[in-house]
Amino acid sequence: MKRYFLRKILIYLLTFFLAVTIDWMIPRFMPGDPVTNMIARASINSNAASVMYEYYTHVFGLDLPLWQQYLNFWGSLFRGDLGISVYLFPTPVVDILKRAVPYDLALLLPSILLSWIAGNKFGALAARSKWLDNTVSPLSYILTATPYMWLGILLAWFFGIVLGIFPIAGAYSFSLSPSFSFAFIWDVLKHWFLPFASLFLVGFGGWAIGMRNMIIYELESDYSHYLTALGAPTKLIRKYAFNNAILPQITGLALQLGVVVAGALVTEVVFSYPGIGYLLLAAIQNQDYFLVQGCFLFIIIGVLLANFIIDIAYVLVDPRTRAGMQGESA
């Protein structure tokens, strides 16, 4: 178990190191120059532009040798300094992101967990059952093939515009100010529901298919046949099959995180939901590079933390990793 965790932690540290390096490298080595772009946007005469250029190069520390820029980048990162947003000048990027993160968590945590639980339950029921397999499985294939934003758009159109029961933009109505009143919480929930539902539905499809296939595979294996031969009740055999099939689904959850996060980004764009995805779109449209970089780091850190939590859960669920038998190789 110690080896398992050491390996995992090593990989996460390496990944983090690499991600920060990418974050530092890309703006410096890509064609085009952010400072030039920024000055070009201000459209001033060329004399002033060159003075501005020197000034900003100095302010951002771009005139230092590369290794020193790199070390400075790490230094300011550990001080929690990700620069100042151009788009929401002069708010520090960290503050903007801190305001957005709660909305992301409110969308992602329930949708990931509930779709995983519900998908596994329905997938397990659908395996080898005639009519459930003929309804749940095709539906799941369609859902998992649906692009997140399209499902979001369809839900917004149908429930928001045609039926008019749900609001389709923002996290709460502008007429209300945040407070702990019933009306406000109800309003927040109503704004939250549609983006949550689109993330939930796409996720549900994928998990249901995965679980159905795993259960069929487990029911075909020797221990299931042996139990059947012994005359064990079907319910018991299915229980064992489920316990075995859930392990790859936990690993799958870790692998799927990046995709779900990307899905949340576009869903937030559809619903103008003020999480990181919505910020990212604004940052890209306004060429606010510090904000883009900050969003990138926050996403990486979030996914790494979630991966680590899933690793711990895996050890709790699979006794083989605890016994040091390396149930799942790192």
Added chain:
Amino acid sequence: MTKPKKINEFLYFALRNKKLRLSLIVLLFFILLAIFGPLLTEYGPKDFAGPPAQSPNSDYWFGTTTFGEDVFTQFVIGLRATLIVGLVGGGLGTLIGILIGFTAGYRGGLVDEILNVLTNIVLVIPTMAVLLIIAAYLEVRSVATECLFIGLTAWPWAARAIRAQTFSLRNREFVDLARMSGKKSFNIIFTEVAPNMMSYLVMTFILQFGGAILTAATLDFIGLGPTNTISLGLIMQYSVLWGALPLEIWWWFVPPGLAITLIVGSLYIMNVGLDEVFNPKLREM
């Protein structure tokens, strides 16, 4: 003599398989539409073809946008870009996955260890985030760059799965025999190992194909798609940005999303069908 018989047997089960037949028909339909569709329209994707916000009619089959662009024209040209990204991006991802998977699985030892760490790192990094930051700094983006980005970031799970398969084939007797006969490793991989997991490789490519289409749609939608053409993801982005929702211009955003869902869905179902054809245990009798 044995070879044609085997292909016949494969075709027999393949054509008998309902899932495979259905998904092939859907895919073929979209491929033909992407090839010949642009010939059916006289407009360019960004031309002001007619009055704004027309609902579908005989002149404008899929209606027009708020700017009076013809949605059908945008749709068929976008379909091309989307299928190309799936084919090339997914193909590149599969190729890298095959190279790394074979090398790691066949060589073993230190090479395997290093490639494994690399695979795990790329696997953990949310690739979308990396794509975002790279794409954000590129001012001119084409379909080719999008294919390249997606291919270079989509390979890890394929590499991992192929490595595991290669690993289990590596110590089989026929591979040992080939090794004793003095064949080069490269030869052994492509004449002994690869043919035995061909079905697996084909299915990997199909999944990469679908994945690349979805990734491209996400990138396009967040505003980082190709700048010099149109794609299905870009049509959806424009429709949301220019108020198709409050104006109820449903014909603007329904076709592109529906096409992506049908293409990716039929790819997934094709995979299940192929699995049943290759693996007799799963066939419905």
